[in-house]
Amino acid sequence: MTSLIVVSQEECETPPGGSVRMARLAPLLSGIWLFFLLEPLGEGWRTRDQLSGILGILVTVLFAVAYMALWMRNRADRQKLIAHPAGRPAVLYVGLLVALGTLMTVLLGGYGLASTPYIGVACVMVFPFRVAAPVVLALVGIDIALFAANDWGSSTGLVFGVLAASIAVLGLRMVMERNVELLSAQQENASLAVENERSRFARDLHDILGHSLTVITVKAELAQRMLDVDPERTRAELADLERLSRDALADVRRAVEGYRELTLPGELARARGALAAAEIEAQLPNSADEVPSDLRELFAWTVREGVTNVIRHSGARTCEVRLTPTSAEVRDDGAGCDQPPGFGSGLAGLRERAATVGATVVVRHLSPGFSLQVVRS
CATH class of the missing domain: 3.30.565.10 (Histidine kinase-like ATPase, C-terminal domain)
Structure with a gap:
């Protein structure tokens, strides 16, 4: 799961005025890291003879679509030099991811917890640190508790994935916010020079x-x-x-x-x-x-x-x-x-x-x- 940090690295690849070609490839490159949802999809396919398996596949696909929609909106905001996403849409998107991740866990068991690193990354992308940090820690606690209660094995890998991805994205977000502020200042200076x-x-x-x-x-x-x-x-x-x-x-x-x-x-x-x-x-x-x-x-x-x-x-x-x-x-x-x-x-x-x-x-x-x-x- 540590490779999920590349999902946010792709958010830096096309600053305003960047390559048009890279701008077109960005969603595809970021979508590659949905690869880790293949495990819950595989579990759903193995239990496709049950209603929970079919529903698990459907919910996992919806989760991937919702995550990419959040990523695209966040990227569009930065291209408009909006450093901090609007609060209400961010809460709605993350709330949808949490609801779909919960359904994945209910339908697919421990495989559904593959959604938690994505939820952690989403929180860091759209919420301030004082909000994102408690949510990420809560996700870690939930993962540990569920693995222990259901005897699903060791949760170390998943916990490491959630923390590593969230910390890496936090650093990248800080860099991107500084870049947005710098670009905004440059545009303001250019406007003043023209005036x-x-x-x-x-x-x-x-x-x-x-x-x-x-x-x-x-x-x-x-x-x-x-x-x-x-x-x-x-x-x-x-x-x-x-x-x-x-x-x-x-x-x-x-x-x-x-x-x-x-x-x-x-x-x-x-x-x-x-x-x-x-x-x-x-x-x-x-x-x-x-x-x-x-x-x-x-x-x-x-x-x-x-x-x-x-x-x-x-x-x-x-x-x-x-x-x-x-x-x-x-x-x-x-x-x-x-x-x-x-x-x-x-x-x-x-x-x-x-x-x-x-x-x-x-x-x-x-x-x-x-x-x-x-x-x-």
């Missing part, structure tokens, strides 16, 4: 297109106003519209391809053109040489976000960008921002970027105006 990448891409797309589309809208409005007044200026603005739309398309393509190329001088130049198109006086630094390289990308995003918000919301007449080795600030003299600090995906994205380099986003209402500042202390 973080989706958020990053959405943030980048907002920052890129938000700025570009705002400038395009402003220039389109300006071109419409100047259409009858200054045709030459209108042509220039339309040419800028075409260039900006092409730039926006290129930015989106870079974002889709995974590149996040952004330069602080480039953003200052874009800010100058965008503010001029919106007829807002720009006070911008002539260079960004004093900004350290590890802050240049963050400050470029700060300029982009701040200038975009000035053009969209402020109604300002002037906009100033201040750069120091540890800070970048965009301030205006407009009506301020009616939204609470931190509102909107643009500022949320800027806060995330700032956090990665140990910087802080500070928003302030001025009199008049509004200030967006990123500072690393």
Whole structure:
């Protein structure tokens, strides 16, 4: 009976994502270990001229079917990363095995006790240790008592089979539960990684297109106003519209391809053109040489976000960008921002970027105006 431990070894052969071929062979390989039920089947066949023999064969076959059904359900739960089987179905299955094993013993005598190692293995498969251990010990006691009371010989082999199979399956179940927990953690990490990448891409797309589309809208409005007044200026603005739309398309393509190329001088130049198109006086630094390289990308995003918000919301007449080795600030003299600090995906994205380099986003209402500042202390 000690070979029954292989019944549970087969439960490990096909982890999620394993071989399809092994998955198909698993029930067959596990069913081989029902070989030990041939003894009660043989006893039933020898007494087939009696009702007890015929019924014994039938009950033994039903016992084998119930055991394999429990094994298949347990295996299906693990493939769904369910570490602990549901309590009620487990009790029903084991209860059925106990009832059929009892009938086997009543009909076939000591041969029917060949069911007890299977019942012990089933308990260890589906019950927690605090429940399975007393049941296995009870099975051992029942085997010893019945062998002694009916003079069926030595029960040592059967007792050893029950204990060895149950202990081996207990160890294998602990390993499988750890594997299920590990796979669940890996899936959770993968889901979080996908979600973080989706958020990053959405943030980048907002920052890129938000700025570009705002400038395009402003220039389109300006071109419409100047259409009858200054045709030459209108042509220039339309040419800028075409260039900006092409730039926006290129930015989106870079974002889709995974590149996040952004330069602080480039953003200052874009800010100058965008503010001029919106007829807002720009006070911008002539260079960004004093900004350290590890802050240049963050400050470029700060300029982009701040200038975009000035053009969209402020109604300002002037906009100033201040750069120091540890800070970048965009301030205006407009009506301020009616939204609470931190509102909107643009500022949320800027806060995330700032956090990665140990910087802080500070928003302030001025009199008049509004200030967006990123500072690393």
